Amino acid sequence: MSKIAVIGAGSVAFSMSLIQDFALTKGLSGCTVTFMDINQDRLNMVYSLASRYIKELDMDLNLEKTTSREEAIREADFVINTVKVDGYDFMEAEREIAEKHGYYRGIDDKVSDYYGGFFAYKQLNFFLDLARDVERISPNAWFMQVSNPVFEGTNIIARETGLKVAGFCHGAQGYKDIVKILKLNPEEVEAQVVGLNHCNWLTRFLYRGNNAYPLIDEWIEKESENYWKSDEYLHNPWGYHITPAAVEMYKLYGVFPVGDSVRSVSPWWFNTDLVTKEKYFSSGGPDSEVGWTMYLFGLKMRLRMMEELAKDEKTPITEKLPPRPSGEVIVPFIDSIINNKKEKLILNIPNNGAVEGLPDDVVVEIPVTVGKDTLEREKIGRLPNRLMLHIIIPRWLRMEIVLQAFRERDKKSILLMLMEDHRTKSLEQVEALIEDILSQPWNGSAKEHYR
């Protein structure tokens, strides 16, 4: 009977979907799930919701809660890290500062909460600290990286510890939206999605055994214009899977982008201002001032819903949280390991030769068959050269710079990276930006760290 520790269990972004999947995954029967958070109120709330939910669904799971990280980790077989250190507010304040220096929507990754706190300093620092605790207390546990930056985070843990580690993101599931928009029967689709976190590409797409890319081409030619005028598109900045951005990126790089790729690695000239962003995404997409405000508002609404539901013990949780899988691969991963299910899941794990042209120690996001003692990477081979040279390698390089700067406490490396930002006009601009951001009260440790 395995023990699963959820670190940062009060996370509004992840707790509900985790609760859903824990309650619905029969393969976890008899397991212990330990919720851990430093925020006692959030912890109590999530614990109470989860307890009622698994009771309603008659699931046999032993729930625990604690504010002690050590206690949670002790004897854990799986440690799920969903922690977002210091939450979201400081990132918004940082974004405003960056905008004053000439950087529309900030200097973060284009996914608005991917780094934050001076290129993810807070997150990376915490991840490593947590991972070292796990290594000391439960060295055989799986370290499961869920909060962002998944790419940089999974890499640093894989390189700096001896832990088994995997990163998780539902973004790659975005290919299912393409299937839906093309009105294909999902049962007859075979898709391969490959790349790096938030940089996923539809490298194989078959329908009834035949190449289905011509169906995409046909949709673009005949239906895209109408679709982009439809309410389904216009009312949902988050419905980003066949946006004009995705179609243009497909034309530029020759492979269709999946999920968050259109956010994170769409080219700079799609993202210069709101008017431009609106050409490529509905309402400028998830990371425009419109889309991102919606997201942050959504998080607040979700928290309020959770708080009210926790207080209102008469309403069944299932009314608000329908008993269906969340679509996240976190719990399926645990299920597949515990029960040796050999399910194929899209995971972030060290490359080890799966993608040609990337070093073994770079974490890639690829299909992996997961069993009790095995992770069998799908052999990917070579990606198209244009995609490798203009997207995959530059994104890999950015990860290396963020990690090198963090490890070597190298502020100059961050400066050099920002100098290559297309919005940068001068050295003085970047120097002022860096000093301004590092002088904020929430960046005290970062300021000390980066010399």
Place this chain on the structure above:
Amino acid sequence: MSKIAVIGAGSVAFSMSLIQDFALTKGLSGCTVTFMDINQDRLNMVYSLASRYIKELDMDLNLEKTTSREEAIREADFVINTVKVDGYDFMEAEREIAEKHGYYRGIDDKVSDYYGGFFAYKQLNFFLDLARDVERISPNAWFMQVSNPVFEGTNIIARETGLKVAGFCHGAQGYKDIVKILKLNPEEVEAQVVGLNHCNWLTRFLYRGNNAYPLIDEWIEKESENYWKSDEYLHNPWGYHITPAAVEMYKLYGVFPVGDSVRSVSPWWFNTDLVTKEKYFSSGGPDSEVGWTMYLFGLKMRLRMMEELAKDEKTPITEKLPPRPSGEVIVPFIDSIINNKKEKLILNIPNNGAVEGLPDDVVVEIPVTVGKDTLEREKIGRLPNRLMLHIIIPRWLRMEIVLQAFRERDKKSILLMLMEDHRTKSLEQVEALIEDILSQPWNGSAKEHYR
């Protein structure tokens, strides 16, 4: 007795130094040197100068001339490629076109004649064609790449043919200028210069066995200001080895740049306009409108001097071309192979593990011990991470893009590369630039090639 073929022997840039070294290298006694050029007049001139020079110096060398490439290659042991297809004029016309589109000093590599003709299309095409002839006619010959782009050129030949190949550039010798400016005794200096062509770094610098970097630091602190006011500096845009650009790059990347590195891989903000360039280089350096005009004028003067000298049979050549080694490593390389001298030379050859973090098939510029049947790479190991991430890997990536675009006839890949140029403001700007350049009469084949 070896045969050495010089292809493009009429080259004004290289023929005089080749003649010098041939005439002075006693180890080549008895060898045959075959000059080949499609320009009969130039060929005759160079042949006549060389014949007189080796006679004056009493060197035992068998000289031949031919306009037939096949004849030159036949039974050759060494094929030296100095060809610059179509010369320099079209590159200047292209630079002007690029300037009209907003690209000061053109879209070439910052070294003004490195690519030209739409990212070296003419050169790469010719190199491959020549190399395939060599492979067919004299498959055991050494292919010696001398004309630019040495980095891209040596790579494509190494990858696409089975030839033994090395690229040659005297730039890495630039560390000797540092030794001279610091007033050190060259005999007591030990230097290691490592990188890619035109991207060389002083990775080891010892004086009398001790680290000599503090001597550079001291020079910067105490003497640089005066030096940069001296006539020696101010009157020579080509004396670029301890320029403010070099010192600033040393501060940015932590390692001192050598030779042409300050030209090719100095950051964009050193090179935005003439006024800015003048801050970093004397008269804006070799590639400003001042320095480059001087260079082109110098080539014309040299050609006129050669023509006059060829006509004037009474003046000894040695009066105009003093009998001393040119400093190029082309002939020393041949000498070291023929006579198994095991001399250490700085060459461009495939990495094969010498520099960590670069693939085996990337041509690096490193010290190599050259013998009859051996090329022994100096084991370099890891370069400093900041240098790798911000300079070496991006320059490697640019080479890969230029070659991938060439091989796959991929105009879009060139477009994507230009979009990342810091001077680019929009997609339309790059599209117009590309069409304008490809529509020029001298780019007819390139226009057909890149689809």
